Amino acid sequence: EAGVAQSPRYKIIEKRQSVAFWCNPISGHATLYWYQQILGQGPKLLIQFQNNGVVDDSQLPKDRFSAERLKGVDSTLKIQPAKLEDSAVYLCASSSSLSPETQYFGPGTRLLVL
Amino acid sequence: GDSVTQMEGPVTLSEEAFLTINCTYTATGYPSLFWYVQYPGEGLQLLLKATKADDKGSNKGFEATYRKETTSFHLEKGSVQVSDSAVYFCALREWNTGNQFYFGTGTSLTVIP
Numbered sequence: 001e002a003g004v005a006q007s008p009r010y011k012i013i014e015k016r017q018s019v020a021f022w023c024n025p026i027s028g029h030a031t032l033y034w035y036q037q038i039l040g041q042g043p044k045l046l047i048q049f050q051n052n053g054v055v056d057d058s059q060l061p062k063d064r065f066s067a068e069r070l071k072g073v074d075s076t077l078k079i080q081p082a083k084l085e086d087s088a089v090y091l092c093a094s095s096s097s098l099s100p101e102t103q104y105f106g107p108g109t110r111l112l113v114l
Numbered sequence: 115g116d117s118v119t120q121m122e123g124p125v126t127l128s129e130e131a132f133l134t135i136n137c138t139y140t141a142t143g144y145p146s147l148f149w150y151v152q153y154p155g156e157g158l159q160l161l162l163k164a165t166k167a168d169d170k171g172s173n174k175g176f177e178a179t180y181r182k183e184t185t186s187f188h189l190e191k192g193s194v195q196v197s198d199s200a201v202y203f204c205a206l207r208e209w210n211t212g213n214q215f216y217f218g219t220g221t222s223l224t225v226i227p
Binding site: 003004033040041042043044045048055056091093100101102103104105106107108 | 118146148150156157158159160163165203205207213214215217218219220
């Protein structure tokens with residue numbers, strides 16, 4: 001079974017630029033999560049999708065961050081415009097309806113904003 | 115609100131030493147508790163979980179017992195190996211607060227031969 005795929009693995013941009021991250025969850029997993037992990041901290045949930053609907057986006061900075069999962073499969077997270085404090089690893093995870101408590105994480109995208 | 119507190123790192127142990135990584139939690143209801151591990155250069159992986167009080171999760175020689183009376187879920191291993199070097203995250207998920215996962219800050223473990 002293929003795991004959660006993310007791309008790119010690394011991205012360096014200047015502040016005020018835009019950036020997008022892509023995630024393809026494990027096949028058949030209805031729930032998809034985006035987390036932000038700042039160096040030295042634990043992952044913080046940004047947004048959770050159930051199929052193509054948003055379940056929780058209470059911690060997503062909506063003035064600059066957006067995410068979509070149009071067909072209920074892969075997802076894109078965008079930052080526009082980026083700030084220095086957005087430098088972090090962005091993790092995507094997915095879980096199935098049969099075992100919703102078990103999340104499978106992708107390798108993450110490491111973003112550096114200069 | 116819900117939160118997880120884990121012991122500060124980094125932790126350095128010799129091979130075959132006993133490991134304890136402390137984790138306590140704050141929750142309004144009855145959460146499920148997890149330990150995730152992140153090996154160097156890899157994504158987070160579920161190590162073990164417990165879904166109700168007094169449950170013991172175990173995997174790869176690691177154990178943790180869900181203690182409601184002390185709101186704790188400490189991770190233990192009797193004899194660590196060099197390959198256990200990683201960052202360990204304690205986490206909780208509470209169904210009556212939107213099913214969101216809350217992670218601790220992580221504890222880095224280095225095992226030296």
